[in-house]
Amino acid sequence: MIYDFLFKLTGSEIWAVIIQSFFPLFLFILPFALFAVWLERKVSAHMQDRLGPMRVGYHGALQTIADILKLLQKEDIIASENDKPLFNLAPIIVFVGSYAVFAAIPFSGAYIGSEIDLGLFFIIAVSGLVVAGILMAGWSSNNKYSLLGAMRSVAQIISYEIPTIIVVLTIVMITGTLSLYKLSELQSGHLWNWMIFGGPGSDLHKFLFIPFMFIGFIVLYISTLAEVNRTPFDIPEAESELVAGYHTEYSGMKFAMFFLAEYANMFAVSAIVAAVFFGGYQSPFGYLGNTLHIPWLIPVEQFFWFTAKGLFFVFVQMWLRWTLPRLRVDQLMAVCWKYLIPISFVNLIIVGLISVL
Amino acid sequence: MALTTENIETESGLKTEEMILNMGPQHPSTHGVLRLELKLEGEIITKVIPHIGYLHRCFEKHAEAMTYPQVIPYTDRMDYLASMYNEFGYTIGVEKLLGIEIPERVEYIRVIMGEFQRIASHLVALGTYGADIGAVTPFLFCFRDREKILSLFEMTCGARLLYNYIWVGGVSHDLHPDFIRLAKEFVVYFKPKIKELNDLLTNNRIFIERTANVGILPLDTAINYGITGPMLRASGLKWDLRKDDTYSVYNKFDFDIPVGEGTVGTVGDSWDRYYVRVLEMEQSLRILEQALDQIPEGDVSSAIPKRVKPPVGQVYSRVEGPRGELGYFIISDGSVNPFRVKVRGPSFVNLAIMDELCKGHMVADIIAILGSIDIVLGEVDR
Numbered sequence: 202m203i204y205d206f207l208f209k210l211t212g213s214e215i216w217a218v219i220i221q222s223f224f225p226l227f228l229f230i231l232p233f234a235l236f237a238v239w240l241e242r243k244v245s246a247h248m249q250d251r252l253g254p255m256r257v258g259y260h261g262a263l264q265t266i267a268d269i270l271k272l273l274q275k276e277d278i279i280a281s282e283n284d285k286p287l288f289n290l291a292p293i294i295v296f297v298g299s300y301a302v303f304a305a306i307p308f309s310g311a312y313i314g315s316e317i318d319l320g321l322f323f324i325i326a327v328s329g330l331v332v333a334g335i336l337m338a339g340w341s342s343n344n345k346y347s348l349l350g351a352m353r354s355v356a357q358i359i360s361y362e363i364p365t366i367i368v369v370l371t372i373v374m375i376t377g378t379l380s381l382y383k384l385s386e387l388q389s390g391h392l393w394n395w396m397i398f399g400g401p402g403s404d405l406h407k408f409l410f411i412p413f414m415f416i417g418f419i420v421l422y423i424s425t426l427a428e429v430n431r432t433p434f435d436i437p438e439a440e441s442e443l444v445a446g447y448h449t450e451y452s453g454m455k456f457a458m459f460f461l462a463e464y465a466n467m468f469a470v471s472a473i474v475a476a477v478f479f480g481g482y483q484s485p486f487g488y489l490g491n492t493l494h495i496p497w498l499i500p501v502e503q504f505f506w507f508t509a510k511g512l513f514f515v516f517v518q519m520w521l522r523w524t525l526p527r528l529r530v531d532q533l534m535a536v537c538w539k540y541l542i543p544i545s546f547v548n549l550i551i552v553g554l555i556s557v558l
Numbered sequence: 559m560a561l562t563t564e565n566i567e568t569e570s571g572l573k574t575e576e577m578i579l580n581m582g583p584q585h586p587s588t589h590g591v592l593r594l595e596l597k598l599e600g601e602i603i604t605k606v607i608p609h610i611g612y613l614h615r616c617f618e619k620h621a622e623a624m625t626y627p628q629v630i631p632y633t634d635r636m637d638y639l640a641s642m643y644n645e646f647g648y649t650i651g652v653e654k655l656l657g658i659e660i661p662e663r664v665e666y667i668r669v670i671m672g673e674f675q676r677i678a679s680h681l682v683a684l685g686t687y688g689a690d691i692g693a694v695t696p697f698l699f700c701f702r703d704r705e706k707i708l709s710l711f712e713m714t715c716g717a718r719l720l721y722n723y724i725w726v727g728g729v730s731h732d733l734h735p736d737f738i739r740l741a742k743e744f745v746v747y748f749k750p751k752i753k754e755l756n757d758l759l760t761n762n763r764i765f766i767e768r769t770a771n772v773g774i775l776p777l778d779t780a781i782n783y784g785i786t787g788p789m790l791r792a793s794g795l796k797w798d799l800r801k802d803d804t805y806s807v808y809n810k811f812d813f814d815i816p817v818g819e820g821t822v823g824t825v826g827d828s829w830d831r832y833y834v835r836v837l838e839m840e841q842s843l844r845i846l847e848q849a850l851d852q853i854p855e856g857d858v859s860s861a862i863p864k865r866v867k868p869p870v871g872q873v874y875s876r877v878e879g880p881r882g883e884l885g886y887f888i889i890s891d892g893s894v895n896p897f898r899v900k901v902r903g904p905s906f907v908n909l910a911i912m913d914e915l916c917k918g919h920m921v922a923d924i925i926a927i928l929g930s931i932d933i934v935l936g937e938v939d940r
Contacts, residue, residue, distance in 0.1 A: 249698040345579050349601070349921070432692060433764050524758070526765045527692030529922045530601065 237464040275453035287341035292458040298330030309503035320381040342450035350446025361427040367545040385481025395480040425470035432522035471514030482507035590935030613939040621899035626866040634720040637937040642675035645724035651875030655868035663856035679880035687929040727862040770823030773915040773927035787882025792818035793826035799878035828930040905933040
C-alpha cells in the first residue's frame with residue numbers, strides 16, 4: 202500500500218524501498234526513544250516516591266528533547282590515547298545495529314518497513330552487529346573499566362542469544378515461517394489464537410502446547426532482558442562497579458547515540474516478544490473497523506495494539522529495573538548456561554514431539 | 559607502596575599478565591574518596607591495597623590548638639553520618655576528665671539523639687549498600703525515612719548534618735515542646751518501613767545471591783584485626799559497648815544485641831553484616847520507645863561549666879558508634895586546650911581488613927564487601 206504510493210511518487214523501485222524502510226526510523230523509533238527515556242525517568246521516580254522531571258513541558262514531557270539539545274552542544278571529547286577510527290565508528294555501529302532491526306518489524310498489516318521472508322533471522326543477525334560496536338567502543342576507549350564492561354557485555358549478549366534463538370526456533374518449527382508478517386497474520390482472530398495460547402486451531406496439539414509456550418515465553422523474556430543489558434542483567438554498565446561500562450569515555454552526541462540505541466533496543470526486543478507470542482499487531486478482541494465498516498481504521502488499530510503490547514513489555518523492563526538488584530557476572534553466565542539453555546532445549550524437543558504426534 | 563604485575567604462564571603455554579586497576583578516588587562506589595588499588599587476574603582479585611588520606615584535615619592537630627568546647631564542631635566532621643555520636647563520645651571523655659555529674663534529662667536527650675543518629679546512619683549504610691548491588695529504589699526509600707530523622711534534629715538544634723548539639727556538661731538547646739510527640743510518631747511510622755525494606759531488598763533472591771558467602775569474616779580474624787561494631791557482631795560475637803562497657807543511661811533500657819547467624823550463608827558474610835544493621839535499627843527503636851516514655855523534666859544547661867579546664871590527667875572514653883567502637887584518648891596538661899586528642903575511628907580500623915576479605919573474589923564483590931564494611935571517609939582520614 203505505502204510502497205505503491207511511494208513508487209508512484211518517486212518513480213523508482215529502489216527509492217521507494219529505501220524510503221519505506223526508513224519510515225519507522227523517523228516516524229516511530231526516534232520519537233519513541235525520546236518518549237521512553239522520559240517514561241523511564243517518570244516510572245522510576247514514581248516507584249521511588251519522587252516526581253521526576255517536572256519543569257520542561259507538562260510533567261517534564263519535553264525533558265528528553267532538552268537533554269538531547271544539551272548533549273548536541275557538548276564538546277565531543279576524544280582523548281589522545283583513544284583509537285580514533287574505532288572510537289568514532291563504534292557508536293554508529295551500535296546505533297545502526299539497533300535501529301536497522303526496525304526495518305523488519307511489522308507495525309501493522311498494512312505497514313512493514315521491509316517485508317522479508319527471513320524477518321526473524323534478520324532481526325537476530327542485525328542485532329548481533331551491536332556486539333561488534335560495543336567491543337570496539339570498549340577497546341578503543343583505552344580505559345580498563347570500558348574494556349571490562351565491553352568484555353562482559355559481549356560475553357553476555359552472545360550467550361543469551363542462544364536461548365533466544367532456540368525459543369524463536371520453537372515457534373518457527375510449529376508455524377513454519379520466519380516472516381514476522383506471516384507469523385502475525387497467523388495469529389489473527391482473537392486472544393485465543395495467540396502463540397502463547399498454542400496458536401490458531403482448536404485440536405489437541407494446541408492444548409498440549411500451552412504450558413510449553415508459557416515456558417518459552419518466560420525464557421525468551423529473560424534472555425531478551427539480558428540482551429538489552431537491563432537489570433538484573435545490566436552488568437556491562439553496572440554503574441556502581443564499572444562507572445558506565447563501555448561508554449564511559451564517550452561524551453556529547455556519541456554518548457546520546459549509545460543511550461538512544463539502548464532504548465530503541467528495549468522496544469525492539471519487546472516487539473519481538475509481542476510478535477512471536479502475543480499476536481503481533483493483532484487485536485485481542487477484533488476490530489472496530491470491521492464493525493463500523495471503515496477499512497482504513499483497521500491498520501490504525503493494529504498499529505495501536507502493536508505499540509501498546511511493545512510498550513507494556515518496555516514498562517515491565519523498567520519495573521524490573523527499579524525493583525531488582527543486579528547479578529554478578531559469573532552468576533549471570535550460570536543463569537544462561539545452567540538453566541535457560543537446557544530448559545529451552547528440552548522445551549524445543551518436547552514441542553517438536555508434540556507436533557509430530 | 560605500589561603494586562607490580564607479574565607474568566603468569568598458564569598450562570597451555572600462553573602468557574597472560576595481571577592487571578592493576580585503580581578504583582577511586584573518583585568512583586561511584588567507594589563511598590567517598592577512597593582509592594583501592596586492585597591486582598586482578600582476569601576478574602579475580604589477588605591483592606587489594608586501600609590508599610587513604612584524600613580527605614585528611616588534621617583533626618587531631620587542630621584539636622591541640624582549640625579549647626575543649628571548640629573541638630566539638632570538629633568531631634562532627636569526622637563521621638559526618640553520625641555526628642551526634644561523635645560529640646557524644648568526646649563530651650563523655652571531657653566530662654570524665656572534669657569529673658562532673660550530668661543531669662538525667664541531658665543523659666536521656668543524648669541517648670535519644672544517639673539512637674536516632676544510629677538509625678539514620680544505618681539507613682544510609684543499608685540504602686547505599688542496596689544501590690551498590692544495583693537496587694536503586696531501596697536507597698531512595700531509606701533516604702526518605704532518614705529525612706524525617708534529620709527534620710527532628712533540625713527542629714532540635716537547627717542543623718541537619720553537623721550539629722554541635724551535645725556540649726560538655728549538657729546540650730545546646732532543650733528539646734522542642736513538640737519533639738517527644740513527633741519522635742513517638744516517627745517510631746510508630748518507622749516500624750513497618752523496616753519490614754518494607756526486608757521485603758524489597760533483604761530477602762530478595764538476587765540480593766542474597768550477591769551477598770551471602772561473600773567476604774566471610776571469621777570471628778578470630780575479626781578480633782585479631784580489632785574489628786568492632788556491626789561487623790564484629792555479624793561474625794558472631796555479642797559485643798556491644800552499650801551493654802558491655804555501659805555509659806550514659808544505657809543500663810536503664812531493655813534491648814538485645816543482634817548477632818550474625820549465617821541465616822542464608824556463612825556466619826560473618828556480607829549479608830550478615832547487612833542484616834545485623836537492620837536488626838539494630840529495630841533495637842534502637844526499642845530503646846527510643848523506652849527513653850521517650852521515661853525522659854524526666856529538668857534543666858539541660860545547669861551543669862555546663864563556665865570554663866572547661868580539666869586537671870592534669872588522661873582519659874580514654876569509648877562509645878558504641880553506629881560503625882563500631884569510637885574511642886577518644888584525651889590528655890590534659892591542665893590548660894584550656896587539650897594536650898592531645900587521639901581518635902580511634904571504627905571505619906579506619908574496619909577498612910584495614912579489605913585485603914583479607916577480598917582475596918579470591920571478583921571485582922563486583924569488592925563493591926559488595928566494601929559496602930558491607932560501611933566506611934565513612936571523613937572518619938578514616940580525619
